[in-house]
Amino acid sequence: MSWMPGAFGAGRHGKPRKADPRKRKRPTGKLLKADVCSAFFYVSKSMNDLDQLVQDAHADFAGAVTPADLENAKARYLGKAGRLTELLKALGALSPEQKKARGASINAAKQQVEAALNARRQALADAELEAQLKAEALDVTLPGRSRDVGGLHPVSRTMERIEQIFGSMGFDVADGPEIETDWMSFTALNNPENHPARSMQDTFYVDMKDGEGRWLNLRPHTSPMQVRYARAHAKKYAGMNPMPEIRVIAPGRTYRVDSDATHSPMFHQCEGLWLGENVSFKDLKVIFTDFFRNFFETDDLDLRFRPSFFPFTEPSAEVDIAFGHGPLKGKWLEVAGSGQVHPNVVRNFGLDPERYIGFAFGMGPDRLAMLRYGVNDLRLFFEGDLRFLSQFK
Ligand code: 2NL
Numbered sequence: 001m002s003w004m005p006g007a008f009g010a011g012r013h014g015k016p017r018k019a020d021p022r023k024r025k026r027p028t029g030k031l032l033k034a035d036v037c038s039a040f041f042y043v044s045k046s047m048n049d050l051d052q053l054v055q056d057a058h059a060d061f062a063g064a065v066t067p068a069d070l071e072n073a074k075a076r077y078l079g080k081a082g083r084l085t086e087l088l089k090a091l092g093a094l095s096p097e098q099k100k101a102r103g104a105s106i107n108a109a110k111q112q113v114e115a116a117l118n119a120r121r122q123a124l125a126d127a128e129l130e131a132q133l134k135a136e137a138l139d140v141t142l143p144g145r146s147r148d149v150g151g152l153h154p155v156s157r158t159m160e161r162i163e164q165i166f167g168s169m170g171f172d173v174a175d176g177p178e179i180e181t182d183w184m185s186f187t188a189l190n191n192p193e194n195h196p197a198r199s200m201q202d203t204f205y206v207d208m209k210d211g212e213g214r215w216l217n218l219r220p221h222t223s224p225m226q227v228r229y230a231r232a233h234a235k236k237y238a239g240m241n242p243m244p245e246i247r248v249i250a251p252g253r254t255y256r257v258d259s260d261a262t263h264s265p266m267f268h269q270c271e272g273l274w275l276g277e278n279v280s281f282k283d284l285k286v287i288f289t290d291f292f293r294n295f296f297e298t299d300d301l302d303l304r305f306r307p308s309f310f311p312f313t314e315p316s317a318e319v320d321i322a323f324g325h326g327p328l329k330g331k332w333l334e335v336a337g338s339g340q341v342h343p344n345v346v347r348n349f350g351l352d353p354e355r356y357i358g359f360a361f362g363m364g365p366d367r368l369a370m371l372r373y374g375v376n377d378l379r380l381f382f383e384g385d386l387r388f389l390s391q392f393k
Contacts, residue, residue, distance in 0.1 A: 050105055050109035053084070066124070067121070078110070154381065155381050159270070162251060169247075175251075176229075177219070181216060184224035203257065205217050223360075234350040261376075261377050264379060266382070268365040273359075284359040288336070288361070292321050295368065302322045312339070312342050316340075318337055335367065340357065341358050
């Protein structure tokens with residue numbers, strides 16, 4: 001700065017005087033001595049005042065820690081009632097000469113205030129950006145987040161495997177409704193009216209009735225689908241002599257009122273049906289032996305058929321398998337039910353039981369999955385625990 005505080009003004013000339021309003025109002029003419037003195041006084045006073053003002057502004061701006069603080073501080077100098085604004089307003093009362101000198105000084109001070117303001121603004125913005133960059137800092141040395149590859153549920157894998165093997169033996173795969181009529185679930189399959197499978201203890205019923213006025217049920221096994229398939233097949237080839245054989249499996253969800261370590265209220269089933277003019281138990285044995293050896297990927301596996309009873313087959317047999325090696329070596333495991341389709345059932349397919357004969361079977365993919373993967377609790381399949389499920393990929 002070219003002027004020094006105290007070089008002119010109050011220190012030298014005593015108490016500052018207010019300008020005489022009468023003198024200021026007087027039209028301009030020659031400069032009087034008094035005018036010159038008062039002009040000096042104004043210049044010196046304004047330099048000190050303005051110097052102080054600029055200093056204050058510097059201190060004020062430096063004290064502002066947020067942009068809002070700074071805007072408030074700015075208002076105190078440059079706002080409507082700010083110190084500089086007030087000084088500029090006061091110019092109106094001065095003579096042109098005084099105005100010129102005073103105005104120039106005020107403007108110089110204003111420029112300094114504005115420069116200080118801008119510098120502080122920039123400093124605050126820089127600090128804010130710095131803080132933001134610090135807060136959002138990325139640690140580029142962290143390992144990336146990898147996306148895990150999912151896998152099919154073990155039961156789905158088993159179902160697909162069953163479909164693939166039977167498919168390779170010429171079986172069609174059929175899928176159908178899980179809410180069934182009483183006729184499809186029970187009557188068509190030769191279940192007597194009072195059969196326990198129909199009872200509320202075994203079957204889930206839906207609060208809705210079919211055309212016969214009977215409660216609909218949640219499919220208790222996949223045979224209804226086979227009945228639907230066989231009836232559609234019989235209808236489709238009604239004019240053909242002989243009708244092409246029926247060879248189908250029906251995998252899917254089934255329901256039963258039951259729940260413990262080996263029973264779940266929802267479970268899976270896969271039933272099969274092979275019907276023609278000359279299909280026998282021998283064919284069933286061949287198909288089953290082939291299927292299980294294929295499924296467990298070993299020829300070191302024996303099958304046995306134990307006489308049993310099902311309303312829809314006669315004769316009927318349970319199928320057991322035994323591995324010749326491994327942890328289950330020599331142990332007979334029940335894996336399926338089977339039998340020659342009962343004549344009443346063939347009739348309900350819309351076919352002549354004197355002409356068409358064959359076998360049917362049913363097996364549980366959940367149980368086959370347990371055996372294949374060595375799982376000892378059926379419920380693990382239906383709990384959705386990733387620690388268990390992620391082991392199947
Ligand atoms: C079992 C028993 C079996 C069938 C299911 C069947 C289907 C029709 C006609 C005759 Cl359409 N039978 N299915 C036959 C014998 C046994 O399942 O223990 N399943 C796990």
